[in-house]
Amino acid sequence: MTALPAQHRGPAPHGAPRGLAGFNAATPAEAQALLLACCHSHRWAERVAAHRPYPTVDALLAAADEAGYDLSRADLDEALAAECSAVPHPDAPPAARTALRAAHAAYESGFGHAFVISLDGVRPGERLDRVLAGIRSRLGNEPEEERVIAAEELRRLARARLAFRFSEALTLRHTGS
Known part of the structure; x- marks a missing residue:
């Protein structure tokens, strides 16, 4: 998922290691998943x-x-191909949903991949505006300039997603769930 925070990536893979100790002890295939x-x-x-x-x-x-x-360029292409455009919150007004769909379509048409932006630390009520502003500001970029920005946003997304996975595992362990 591109613009949504890490928790919207879905649950950890079934049987995924819990916590850092579990991750460290996992098989290479489990850790990679x-x-x-x-x-x-x-x-x-x-x-x-x-x-x-x-x-x-x-x-x-x-x-x-x-x-x-x-x-590498191929690694980035592989990672970007797996991303998908974020959808607005179900309570978003119809005009916002339409604007977001149109902005994503324009971006994807211009750059050949989903728009990626890390919204780590952005309040939920500000996310839609941040995504729309980000797409609008980046649509004018040259393709190579946008690849650099997309790579940085993807790195930030991966970090936020990892941090969330491990904070979730730690929370579950501390609450006894």
Whole structure:
């Protein structure tokens, strides 16, 4: 998912490791499945999984960032192909839904992939405006300039998704759920 926060990526894969200890002890395939749910670049997931064990979630996030900076053109294409356009909240007015669909269509037509933007830290009531403003401001970019921006946004999304997965696992463990 492109513009929505990490929690909207859906639940962790069935049988996914819980917590950092579980991630560190998981098989390479299990670890990569969790990572691919955060950024769909096989090379990125393999690289992050291969550097286990991580002593802290912060160390894992730093490794994910580093791997994100090293995405090749093919890796970025693979990851962007798996992203999809965000949909507005069901309570959004019809005009907002129409505007968002039109903006996404224009972006995808111009750049060949879904619009990606990290909304980590953006309040829910501001997300639609942030996405629309982001699309409008980036539509005028040259393709190579937009690839650089999309790569940075994808790296930020992967980091936020990973942080959410591990905060969710930690919360479940601490609440006894």
